Amino acid sequence: MKIDLTSIPPEGKSLNLRLTPDWWKPDSDEDRIMGIESPFSAGIKIYPAGKKIVLEGFLSTRLLLRCDRCLEPYSWDLSTDFRIYLSMSPFRGEFEVELSEDDLNVDFIDGDFLDPERIIKEQIILNVPMKTLCTTECKGLCPICGCNLNMTRCSCSSRYKTPANVR
Numbered sequence: 001m002k003i004d005l006t007s008i009p010p011e012g013k014s015l016n017l018r019l020t021p022d023w024w025k026p027d028s029d030e031d032r033i034m035g036i037e038s039p040f041s042a043g044i045k046i047y048p049a050g051k052k053i054v055l056e057g058f059l060s061t062r063l064l065l066r067c068d069r070c071l072e073p074y075s076w077d078l079s080t081d082f083r084i085y086l087s088m089s090p091f092r093g094e095f096e097v098e099l100s101e102d103d104l105n106v107d108f109i110d111g112d113f114l115d116p117e118r119i120i121k122e123q124i125i126l127n128v129p130m131k132t133l134c135t136t137e138c139k140g141l142c143p144i145c146g147c148n149l150n151m152t153r154c155s156c157s158s159r160y161k162t163p164a165n166v167r
């Protein structure tokens with residue numbers, strides 16, 4: 001779906017996106033997000049404000065993340081609001097993101113067209129913690145034999161202490 005930003009009426013336009021787990025296509029650098037657990041909906045309201053266009057939205061979903069320590073998947077609930085400003089570029093006459101350019105990948109704008117699904121994807125990526133842990137006390141993998149120390153106890157631990165076991 002593409003939205004033509006030049007055709008937003010003065011009263012704004014509301015979108016309600018219904019997304020299913022197969023919608024999520026992970027980028028290679030975002031494989032910490034392994035998937036989405038159930039269908040979810042996300043709302044976006046787009047309205048003009050002077051020479052700008054404001055996008056306000058919310059989303060709530062349950063993600064499947066990969067633990068940084070033990071590499072096992074775990075469920076994580078995400079619920080967030082967002083607001084993004086777009087302004088017309090004086091040089092190119094096209095809309096572009098005005099704020100938070102450092103944080104946002106602007107793939108969701110193509111000239112005067114906006115891809116709302118890309119905005120939702122971007123918000124999911126931005127809101128996932130930098131460090132993903134299945135539990136705060138996750139013991140991780142044994143650095144010697146590679147077993148998951150949350151589930152099994154190997155004999156290596158008597159010879160080598162993992163950081164999680166050091167007190």
Ligand SMILES: [Zn+2]
Binds near residue numbers: 067134139
């Ligand atoms: Zn873990």
Ligand SMILES: [Zn+2]
Binds near residue numbers: 142146156157
């Ligand atoms: Zn081991």
